[in-house]
Amino acid sequence: MNKISENIKVIAFDADDTLWVNETYFRDAEHQFAKLLAKYETENKIDQEIFKTEVKNLKLYGYGVKGFILSMVECALELSNYQVNQKTIEAILNIGKQMLDEPIELLDGVEEVLQSLEGKYKLIVATKGDLLDQERKLEKSNLLSYFHHIEVMSDKKEKDYLKLIKHLDIHPSELLMIGNSLKSDVLPLIEIGASAIHVPFHTTWIHEEVTEEEKSQSDYKTVNNIKDILNF
Missing domain, CATH: 1.10.150.240 (Putative phosphatase; domain 2)
Structure with a gap:
């Protein structure tokens, strides 16, 4: 398991299937x-x-x-x-x-986690998708007040995260990413020296799946419920 950096200043949350059902x-x-x-x-x-x-x-x-x-x-x-x-x-x-037009169904523990972390770290959303749709979902979720910054990314590859880190004016070791996709929310972060925690969702789009070899090449933490990240 990779060690979560002790220097974390910013915690980034994926949105779809991490904060709410999608x-x-x-x-x-x-x-x-x-x-x-x-x-x-x-x-x-x-x-x-x-x-x-x-x-x-x-x-x-x-x-x-x-x-x-x-x-x-x-x-x-x-x-x-x-x-x-x-x-x-x-x-x-x-x-x-x-x-x-679907209602927003928050996943178990999300608001509890945000309430616990608020004020201790800078909390941001780092998601990909359509800008208007993601802004609408965040508004309907009633979670906007917890977040300092919303980043809707065209993709989530290493270069995209490096661009985000530069924008936030932090070192990679000061960023922790929380998300449900190994391909988009975890493995690219490990590669650039940031921290990441995997919170699986029961349904994954085929395009977001990774091979067993890719899984074994990186050390990352996996939790069953987003509330478990508070243990770290």
Whole structure:
């Protein structure tokens, strides 16, 4: 296990599936999408194709619901050989609007942790996704008052965290990241000399999964509940 630095000044929290439920809504949307296109393909095939389309489009749309909606429309056109009707396209758009309007369900222990850490460290949100959507979710969460700074990142690779650290005017050893994704919230931080704690969520997008070899190459702490980070 990597040792959490004693010099921590800033604690950064991922947002989706770390502070509140998110990925569950994507899984539900994919199921609804598959039902709409059931006459063209099996659900398994549709799931594979929407994933491929999403990943292909990341460089154009980035992360978030809006890019997902566009990818669903593109996927529907291709799977139906451009025979899909206007009502189905409208239904796909409505799936996306429903996702954007979902209530915020805070994960267990989140507010307790923020209350405990407030005033002892500078607390920030470091998340990726669509700026407007993430700002809306933070507003609806009633957590904004706990955070000194909100950073919506286009990606979460080492260079992106180094840019954040420079903006915060701190040394990597003074940053602790808390998040549910090993790929985005943990391994890049370990690589640049920061600290990270992994708080798994029961559902992970395939694109965020890492190999067993990648897991074994880095030392990091994992906790079952975000409240457990207070032990460190």
